[in-house]
Amino acid sequence: MDDRQLQQWVEHISLTSFGRPFLHKARFNRRLTSTGGRYFTKSHDIEISWAQLEQFGPEDVEKIIKHELCHYHLHLLNRGYLHRDADFKTLLRQVGGTRFCRSLPTAKRKEPYRYKLICSSCKTEYLRKRKLDPKKYACGKCRGKLKLHELDSKQNS
Template identity: 35%
Template sequence: MSFALAVREAPAPLPSTADLQLLFARLNLEHFKGALRAHRIEYNPRLSTVSGRITYRPALIELSSLLLERNPDHVEDTLLHEMVHAWLHQSGLPSGHGPEFKTKMREVGLRSIYHDLPVARRRSRRRYVLECPRCRISIMRKCRPGGRVSCARCSPHGFDRRVEMHVREIVR
């Protein structure tokens, strides 16, 4: 088995919400003839399954700071994706990911509706390796253990901090 160590990079700075408004204005002119009504744009750190979300009343676009910090180059596409939803809604068209969405999406230059896919794939590749300091057995888990765990082989009858498993995060 070989693992690449995941180096935890410092989160890239995301555009300020003022910059997001400028970006919105530019994309609005470029792709929607400036017809989209104003939206509040905010970062929501609790959004973890999609990189963006829109609500129409009030007109609000939320971007996942959690996911976009790791993929700052997806900010523009995520915003544009939500703007396609806004345009459909405003035009009285079905605002889900149906055929109207796909037509407009291609028109504005987006290639896939799954704007959150690169993020999802990357997240699912995260693994945790638990290693015993004594017998060196290593176990791979998809989730970080909830608390401290010791080696089940070296300490079968309960927690023993002398053989506490070292936890290491990897990305395969």
């Protein structure tokens, strides 16, 4: 399936489930792994995760499309289009969309910590994924100096 077919699919779902046309662009995004889709409030475009289609098939992606179309139509109607809004929850239930997409097993969810900061005064440890300059920070408990240690990859996985 390509972007042109996705566009037609989204337009069809919009007309059949919502009774309103989808007048903007729909496209696949191959980098989306932690989310099923996105709706852009400025351009009104929709992006759908290619990985969701590959992993779980068109049934799940149709529910994701309905979710994103709820954002789309409610936003254009100046009604509550955010996840927390009652209008959004009601419409999502009516059209049979999904509130959350399924997690991808291939998505790298949690990176191991690579660095540890240790307070020289109270010995409090802070784990970090990114390297930072310890001179710019102080201990959150005692305001002591921090020392940076690099962790082994085997130690924290």
